[in-house]
Amino acid sequence: MAVGSRNYIVWEDLSVQVADAFGEANNKKKALLHAVTGFAQSARLLALLGPSGSGKTTLLHSLAGTLDANASMTGNILINGKKRKWHHREISYVAQEETFLGTLTVRETLTYSAKMRLISKMTKEEISKVVQQTIMEMGLEDCADNHIGNWHLRGISNGEKKRLAIGLEILTQPNVLFLDEPTTGLDSASAFYVIHSLRQIAHGGKIIMCSIHQPSNEIFHLFDDLLLLSGGETVYFGEAKMALEFFANAGFPCPTTRNPQITSFCNIIKFCNGLENIRE
Template sequence: MPVLGLQLPFASRRSSFEGAVVEPVDVRSKIAYVMQDYAMPPLSTPRELLHMSAVLRRARDPAAVTQQVRELLEALRLQKCADTLVGSSLVRGISGGEKKRTSVAVELITRPRMIFLDEPLSGLDSYAAWTVVQVLRELAEHGCAVLCTMHQPSSDIFETFQEIICLAEGRVVYFGTATELISYMEQAGRPVPTHLNPADHILFQVQIMSMEDLRQFAQSWAAVENSSILPRIQQVRAAGTAPGSALQPLKRKSFGTQLAVLVRREFKATMRDRTNLVARFAVNAIMGLFVCLHVCRDRPKEQHAPRYAVAFWCNLPDYDWDDAWQLPATAVAVSV
């Protein structure tokens, strides 16, 4: 998945995009990739994350940024939680499904033509998973190709997808629609039982097969692929046109713009986490006083030693507290 999403080097010598043979780097700006564990600042809101992404990756006009953010919040059903903190294990925030939709929205800022999602339903309950899939289906209906990996889709989610690819031991054992899967499994001698999810059936079958049976099962599909799928790919490539200027990489924002956006985000996060902020100042003050008292006790005649020790401590606001026991000795060594 990272290779298809162009997150890792692309080894293929011949790749096509919308039927045209292209260099992967030329279409990077039109392909979005959402990781399974999408890291987002816990003290930011979905609206702020979308706004930051739009400023750094897309529009310059403030009105255009605001409009695009509003449209994405509505399209991905994030209006209710737009101004709620993302949250983390220590900070209460939005739900898991809302986090998934927020991560998708962040990547949609660049208006990609294709989006890859790695396990978008992991850790979600049935309703949250269904909501995410409905949003992905709406994206596909509006012209954005969606490809995502799943391990155990429910029957409702399975029927939502237009085409399905099943992999086993790195080999393709099926590619087609959900309806065609039932007929193909019957032809392969492994029919889907009545009232059983076809996705569960084929995944269970490839798990219990021996390596030899799995090899034959993959070869049987390869024969179908060579006779029907590959000719379609060649036909599309033959009819493809050269990509236009719309596929050119997006220009990076200036250093000043990036710095201003990140400083603003960090300032907001710091002010929102006031408990941690006050605790850091308090710990610095207490430990600084402890160092002063320690130095004054050992060297009472040196009037400047405590001043040096305090200055030394104040320059280390993010000191590793696991090694704090070494600090008094270090402070004395510096002040002597």
């Protein structure tokens, strides 16, 4: 990755297929992505939206290089205009489900992870400084010395666990961060705080792309760019603030009193149904 300049990832004609469970004998494939093209750049937060099964998680796995072994991918993925392999310190992926050791505190969890993942030449004081910086960056100061908790030990909230999961991934200061629905299971205030934290990290010069399910109007306005998928195809890609105008020009305006994201999901279905009719 280039230092001191804007970085970007481009995916060109990206298609992903997996073996169809009902057609394995005939070597049939199920398409999850269909020639998707787009890009993500540093200092901008990119949201990935779409109905269930639209290909959001598949696209994130494709870009992160974590596709299942039974999936086949075609197309190009370029980093700053060049094909290259990922380095483990350049990219991090945050899955929906977090797994923690509940008897550890937030600080202990971050410290153990830092000792295993940061360079071995770092002193104890340097590691402690990185951990404290991460705690502050993710707004975990108030619960830093609280146990994470489990089924018999009361611990931190779900929102704090989400921020801890992100904190574990930014310990190594990756240039790229992919997140699969980081607001799932959170209340509106916690969800806003998580996305606001991601926006600040992105605007600090990182490439951040996250899938999200039906964000509130307040959260939607935190996103710089937006990619809408349906059935593995791109419906909209561009600035988030221009999405409503795009649908309005296509004949699907958003009522002034309606959450734009609820309307957008409806518009995806209507818009794609229209495309299917044209193809037929």
